[in-house]
Amino acid sequence: MFRNFLKTVLRFLKHNKIFAGINALGLSIALAASFIILLFVINELSYDHCHKNRDRIYRVNNYYVDFKNVMSGTPYVLASTLKSEYPQIEKAANTRFLRGFSLKVKNEYIGIPQAVASTSDIFDIFTIHLLGSSRLSKLLDDPGSLVLSRSQAEKIFPGIDPVGKEITGLVDGEEHIFTVTGVYENIPVNSTFRPQCFVNGKWTLGSINKTFKVNDTETSWLRDFWNTWVLLSKEAKVPELEKGFRAFEKKYLSEDPAHNYRLQNLSDIYLKSENVANSGIQGDIGKIRLFSAIAFLIILVAAINYIILSTAVSSRRAKEIGIRKTNGAGAGNIRNQLLSESIFLAVIVLPVAMLIMWLALPYAGRLFQTKLTILSSNILTYISVYLALTVFIGIASGIYASYYLSGLKVIDILRNAIHYGNKKQVFRSALIILQLVIFCSFVSSTFIIRSQYLYALNKDTGYYTKDVLFVHLGRDFKGYSAYINSIKSSPDVIMAAGMMDELPMQGSMTMMVPHFVNKESKVKVEGMAVDYNLFKTMGMTLVEGRDFSEEFGSDLTKSLVLNETAVKQLGIEEPVGKGLGGKTIIGVVKDFNLHSIHSDIPPMSIDMTDQYIEEVAVHYKHGTLSHLLPFLKDEWKKAAPDRPFGYSTIEEVISEIYSTEKNLTTIVTIFAIFTLLIAAFGLFGLTLFIAKTRTKEIGIRKIFGCSERSIIYSFLKSNLILVAIAASVSVPVTLLFMTRWLSHFSNRTKIGWWIFAVSFLISFFVVMLTVFFHSYRASRINPVDALRYE
Amino acid sequence: MISLRHIYKYYDSKFQRTFVLKDIDLEISEGEFVTIMGPSGAGKSTLLNIVGMLDEPSEGEYYFLDQPVHKINEKKKVEFHRNYVGFIFQAFHLIDELTVYENIETPLVYKGMKVSLRKSVVADMLDRFNMVAKKDLFPAQLSGGQQQLVAIARAIAGKPKLLLADEPTGNLHSDQGKQIMELLKNLNNEGITIIQVTHNEEFAKYGKRIIRLADGMTSSDKTT
Structure with a gap:
């Protein structure tokens, strides 16, 4: 029985090359994309599985x-x-x-x-x-x-x-x-x-x-x-x-x-x-969830394509099914036939998808910021997951068409009296809208992530974010004062100072400090250790009191500076001169971003150190970086001949901190393009099909004086409505997910309405371009040809 | 074999009920060759479809081989299609994607016949209809008469007791039509019960019994 099915489907695909081609292309891209994502997900989830006793x-x-x-x-x-x-x-x-x-x-x-x-x-x-x-x-x-x-x-x-x-x-x-x-x-x-x-x-x-x-x-x-x-x-x-x-x-x-x-x-x-x-290497469960969701959406779009196209061509299949039924096929036989067809189509696409995946793997690895390796211990998992996914997509996409077609009455089919009425049209439109919603949401999300990224880069941090670089000293660098003094002699250097870590800082040191009024409660305060002149070098301003100064010999061991938040949260009034943890508060610095904008500005206690200085911050005159660097390097060779010279500009440090957001923009953009591509294939096939079935109608219309323009217009109008609905539905969907994503940041960009307008325009143009080709061709039909064979 | 009692078929629209068949009583026994005639819209095809269990009557009782068709489920009807009923249509209705051989084989596949047996039955059919040379051609490569031959071969391959022919010669010119009718006559002589619907007076005479329908009712029922 299967041989009979196989022959039919192969010959059917041969006669419907566009249907087959579009389906195969969309499916293989979707499968390849989700295979890559699944490779990443499987690898991440397989961690520590090599240890047999891991449960214990x-x-x-x-x-x-x-x-x-x-x-x-x-x-x-x-x-x-x-x-x-x-x-x-x-x-x-x-x-x-x-x-x-x-x-x-x-x-x-x-x-x-x-x-x-x-x-x-x-x-x-x-x-x-x-x-x-x-x-x-x-x-x-x-x-x-x-x-x-x-x-x-x-x-x-x-x-x-x-x-x-x-x-x-x-x-x-x-x-x-x-x-x-x-x-x-x-x-x-x-x-x-x-x-x-x-x-x-x-x-x-x-x-x-x-x-x-x-x-x-x-x-x-x-x-x-x-x-x-x-x-x-x-x-x-x-x-x-x-x-x-x-x-x-x-x-x-x-x-x-x-x-x-x-x-x-x-x-x-x-x-x-x-x-x-200090847990050691770690994965990111959020990333895994996000990518799995993207893989699911891509697969969904491809499956929808299949459903749309297969119901569209179903009117041609209907006759065959009617005949099979009069020849003794039950509804079950027909369902099995159609399901095995769609599974078959998915499975023959599998090698193509694997090939695309294999070609794309190195690029994807760079994109995901991880090495996407095919692990030999996971091969069985890959194969079974890929195969299961392929079969699943075959079943999922074939199930609607098979139930729809197997349920048709023979008598209606043979009489040619199936009503391709509103219900099916609405269903198909709903599916197209769903695809477009996914696409529009992807596009808007990309813009939101990107604007948050730009916001992060440009937000006022409370210190210079330009013309500052950090020279990496490394641990236990005793001669840092001499090095700082030697580079200060350059006319390009405005100021230089030692510090514990680059700003914005990735790590943190916390201590619990009792509240000034309410001694019972404790406040979590972050520490930072600096050298003389750091506030000046970084452009931080003091709102009260004074900076650390060499003139007061005791600052190194006995003084500290708080930030505004610390003063507020600890409930200190008139802070300058008061004691804290055995040291005296000498000043209050204006709040600045210690970490990335993921977190709020913490209460901070800043004191001096001469032991843990590992970086030198250098504030230089704008535009002098290129000839300052050789000088810094020369001085370095004199001060520390046995250590390599290394530095990062503050721009590099900041973009490194937000590299996840930057990468996410790229990833979501690429997947947005994929979804659009796959959805556009489907729409292209569908319009072609509709144009064909409307040949007679268009012929008759033209005989009665309908202009070509109004025929094109009628095609475009129906699609414009779909895009408009999809774009509006995508707004709450995007907002729902993106406000959740933005909640990981303490400082957030505003979501502008233009984002949704742009995503609407992009999908509008792509849809119109896709539809225009066939509608133009349909409008050019010679009515005599269209009606000759009736 | 077939017994229709007070069969009605109607469609309800908002204000009125349109009758296609009105109170049809009909008994057909095994081995008969019945022709149903009548003007367009008289309900001929509807009657044939009801007999063939493709359509259901709105009212009335239908017994096929003493089993109440009006009471049985879809599954049982599929069983009847597989084992007792063959169809021929005006438009031939061959599966375009299958060859002559595969088209004839289709009902046998659904019947669950073993491959080796299937081969011999199909070979038998091809031989009988002189189509051995054409077995690998697709329907589109055959003439109308040849397509209808394939359709008949397919319809009788499963050895049905009843063969229903809905204007089998409608799309054929008269020579081909005659050939098809001769074939049906031979099949009837071999014992298959045949019911055909036709407009053609000449071909109607191949039937041993002619039933005329007018406005959904039997207007005459004569045995020639």
Whole structure:
């Protein structure tokens, strides 16, 4: 039976090339676009699936009750203590990156990125496949153990089995001898935990001891610098375990601990860690949702095309269906036939869609700001999802036509008495409107996102956003004062000053400060550390008091400046001269944007530092950047010959901060074009079809004196109405979604009415262009030809 | 075989009821060759469609092979179409996208016949109608008479008990028409019950019984 269907559909498509072509083209573009998006989505959702026990793997986080924020850092002793206290915790391990770890190969040190210090339990928690002659257990028990990933092993010991070999390693600038105890298969890229090598956990203690000038880090509960991973037993219950932590905290931390230990499942770490500080690599669930929605909309537009075109050509299919019914076909047979046809059409388009996807993948990767790689571990998922989607789109688009056509009465078909009346017309128009609504909403959204982006770039920040650059000093740069003084000598430099981080700042440091009047309540205040002259360099103005000054020798340690918001929120009257946290308030600075406009201006406490200066802000005369740069670089070489010179202009910093918005504009624009393209194909086919079926009508009209112009006009008018309806419906739809998107910003642009006018005009022009071609041809019909064959 | 009792067919519009068929009583037994005649709009085709279970009467009872058609569901009607009824139309109604061979095969496919059996039945038909050489042609490549032959071959391939022909010669010139009528006569001799609707007095005489309709009522019913 299927062979009979197949022949019919193939020959039908052959005779209706335009119908087939338009459908295939629209479908393949839509499928390719959604395949790319799905590739991204599948990859993002597949994170940490490579770890077999992921349902039982948890990270122990630190929840700070006062700040209401979560840190992933925990003390070194936590892992071993938890394991010994709780039988439900089968395995526990702490991890910390061993920064600057390098191995000596042929008298040269090779830095090993992502070197992790841990304990042997780590191999039982995560799924790490050991290779060759690796030791089977206790891989890290020896302080000199070294476990390498396959790629590192091949790099360092090319062509030989490294297990048992000795190698010199550099930890904190000192040489030590390490022995390779194992090699493991590279951990897949879609794992949040991806070390390049493992060493014993003790190696990380030294640097912390040194920084805090202590020697008890190994047993201290105060140094939260390690991630703690646990593997729970199958019977363990998380809420119960977490409740038990309260007593545990009392026992080891204090009577009234400032923070609680909480468990976070491995499966939640990649996508649900937006509130966890220092969580490591993270995905963006919002992005995944947004892109899935876009993929869905594109597929919807393509499916609508199919429905519109297939109901339009259905009058031709009707006869065949009538005949089949008189030959003994039931409604079920007909439905199956039509459904398998549309599934068939979708499936034959699949390879074309795959080809387009493959060609577009590199460009899409740049657009999505991620590497869109085809992961071998996900191939089965890709194939099944793609196939399922293809079949689904086939069913979804075929279902209407199949029910409509199979329900037709034979007698009506054979009598030629099917009424292609208003109902079907209305249905088809509704579908076209739906497509146009999607398109118009895409266009308006693009404009809104773009105007928000421009607004962000041009908003008054409270400091110079031009003619300022930041020279990157890096950590522990002692000679920064000398460098600042030397560059100040240039006539192009108006002022220069050291600071902790670039502005607008990405990270933050918060502290809880008690309210001045109501001492019980605490206010979250953000800190910022600066050098002399920073306010002057950045163009910030003081509304009260004075700036930090070298004339008062004590400013470095004893003074601080608040911003207006801090004064207001802390309830301080006459702030200058009052004390705060052991320091004296010497001035109040006018509010400025510390971060991006996503967040409000926080209450700020600014003090001086000479330890954490990592950037130098330089305010230069307009237009002098090109000859200032060589000078800055020359001075840099004198001041720090061993460090690379690096800088960013403030424009670069700001556009980097808003790069997500900029990218979103591009992405939504591209998908808007796709939707329009696909919808235009459908409209083109439909108009062609309508023009054909109206041949006789137009012929008769012309005989009775109808002008060509009024025939074209009649075509255009009906479509103009559709566009107008769609554009008006798109207004509330866009507003609904865009106000939600804008709510992520504290400072928002106004949504102008012109945005909707422009999206209306664009769709109007495209629709008119599409329709005009066929309506013009239809209007040129020679009435004699049109009526000859009747 | 066919028994129509007080069959009415009418359409209601706002103010009046338009009758197409009025109180038709008709008995047709197996092996008959019935011709239905009458002027345009007399209700001939409607009657044929009701008999063929493509249309439903507004009132009255219809028994086909002693089963009450007015009471059975759509599924059962499909069963009747598959096993007992074949149709021929004035406009041939072949599927344009299928070849001669495939057109003849279609009803057998719906009947659920096995491939090997289907092949032999279709081959048989092609042989019988002298169309073996044309089996791979499409309907558009055949003359009207040849198309109607294919339509007949298709209609009888499933060995129906009843063959309904709605002006089978209407689109053919008289020589071709004659050929088709001879064929129908032979089929009738082989035992298939035939009901045909025609305008042509000459072709009407091929029927053993002629029923004349006028304004939806039987005006005469003669056996020749």
